[in-house]
Amino acid sequence: MDASSLLPHTPDLRYLAQVIQLAVAPVFLLAGLGAFLNVCAGRLARIIDRARQLEPKVLASRGEEHDRLVKEVRVLDRRIGVVNTAIFTSVLAAVLISIVVILLFVAFLTGYKVGTAIALLFIAAMIATGTGFAIFLHETRLGTKTIRVRAHILEHEADED
Structure with missing residues (x-):
């Protein structure tokens, strides 16, 4: 029995470069997912900021303005859930790629x-x-579909002095 048979299995280092090459593509994918998660987190922060900005306005408003603001806050709440789901699935993808x-x-x-x-x-x-x-695309469509500039703003002309 020689000394090499007493050693545990040691992989051939010649193949290590190949394994590293195989691992590079998933690692680049992880970097891309990290950038995407950064975009999602930024979008989520902006949505939350807008919702917080509207809360006091909802409480102080009445009539049609109140109804419009409540509708917008409901859409923002829905968008928060949708972005959170996009973040969850992207993090899940990152965990799977890490594995x-x-x-x-x-x-x-x-x-x-x-x-x-x-x-x-x-x-x-x-x-x-x-x-x-796909979920992120849905959220962006939801945001652009529901947040429109009101017609009276688009048609407003300043009074002449």
Whole structure:
């Protein structure tokens, strides 16, 4: 029995570069998802700021103005939920991609055959990513559809002095 048979399984370092190359694409995807999450968080902050700005106006208003403000606050509340869902699915995608990268290195270090698990997790990550983007698209459409400049503002002309 030689000394090498007493050592635990050690992976061939020649293949480490290949594993790192395989891991680079998912890592770039993580960077893209991070940027997307930043956009979502910024949008969420703006929606929340607008809702907080309207709260005292709703309480102080009456009649048609009150009804219009309540309607806008309800839409903002809905948009907050939609953006939160987009954030959730995007974070889920990031977690799944992280697991894919971890499994690539686990397979390299241990020799376990986890190709099917990696493929399924990557598919799930792509589904979550696409879902997050679709939900975000829905939120942007909701925002542009419901927040319109009122006609009397568009047609307003300043009084001449």
